[in-house]
Amino acid sequence: MIRIAVIGVGHIARHEHLPALKQSPSFDLVAAVSPVPVDLSVPVFESIAALMESGIAVDAVAICTPPDRRYMLAREAIEAGWHVLLEKPPTLTRSQAQALRDLARSEGVTIFAAWHSVYASAIPRIRSLLSDIDPVSIAITWKENADKWHPGADWLWRPGALGVFDAGINALSILTVTNAEPVVFQEARLDFYGDQQAPARAELSLTGGRTACPITASFDWRHDPASEIWEIRWSLPEGDTLCLAKGGAHLSRGEHVIPLEESREYAGVYRHFAQLIDTGESSLDLRPLDLVSEALAYGARRRH
Structure with a gap:
């Protein structure tokens, strides 16, 4: 032990x-x-x-x-x-x-x-399905309520904090681990509210894959807590679609729901950590952090 x-x-x-x-x-x-x-x-x-x-x-x-x-x-x-x-x-x-x-x-x-989201049970299936298909476009919609998930957490909004990207980076970790080619930052729009020093909403434009397919990401941390959305939709050739929903717990292709085992993300996290310790290896994937850093550095800012 x-x-x-x-x-x-x-x-x-x-x-x-x-x-x-x-x-x-x-x-x-x-x-x-x-x-x-x-x-x-x-x-x-x-x-x-x-x-x-x-x-x-x-x-x-x-x-x-x-x-x-x-x-x-x-x-x-x-x-x-x-x-x-x-x-x-x-x-x-x-x-x-x-x-x-x-x-x-x-x-x-x-x-x-x-990166706990990459241990959702849907991720291996997505990687397998996309291994020989180039998506036409990818759309991320990740909208939740910060007060619901982090009540009273003022650290979310202070200088140096990631704001909405604290949640949105989960979607970016799924994107980077399932995309066959590097994901590249293009532009971003960031929304700040009151005296908060970190964005509560963000819109990103990215590209990725051999065909440089367009990728959009819409992040919101002021969303109605009764209708939160965690979804990534891959538009595939010939009108086909692949959709990951509920943060990784639901996967469908077109109208067909793909059966999944129950997601136990943190069990996967600790299983991998134990394996790394046993083999004397490390794993420090920085791709999601890079995309967030670029959005915060180069995104257009709006104060509300």
Whole structure:
């Protein structure tokens, strides 16, 4: 069993990471780190330093804090000799991620960017179906309500935060892992509201594939919580379509629904993390982060 500690015990850690770890045959949760008091079945420490001083044996950590804190926490963990899983996005910038990758390599530990959406049960089917088909166009519609999923989380909107891309990057991770060719940024329009320093809505234009097919992405974090949408639609030759819906839980081709096993994304995340640790490898895919960084850097901005 790999002895693991969870760093950051917010909504995602409680509802996804902790249940997945409880069911994992490879990991044993031995501790947690949280700057605010939380009630767990394992010891909880205020900092990584306090965890190290406790003498509790740790092999790996899952860093589930807001993105702007992950780089320094990951450095501490790697320097302690621990394998590191990073919630998405792994860091705020490519340079931070590359520095962590180099440090992990020098310390001989695994670092893993956990793009949980790519472990949906539909993803292997999509990759197989698209392996010999060039889409005519791709349309992403990813609309949800931030207050529903992250109640009271002011970190979503402060300087350096990703805003709506904290959710939209999930769609981009699916896009990049299923597209046979690199996805290329073209332009973006970003909408900011009130005094928020991160966008709440975004429209992206991208291209990808051997035929440079047009890709559009519409992201909204102010959407009606009663009618949220997580959909990617591939328009295929001769009027055929492939549609991923419900964030990866539903797949159809034309009018035909493709049967899928129940999606257990975080079970897949931890299964892969264990495999990487076992083989001494790392996985730090930065393609979704690159697209978001380019949109934030070069997108046209509108203030509401």
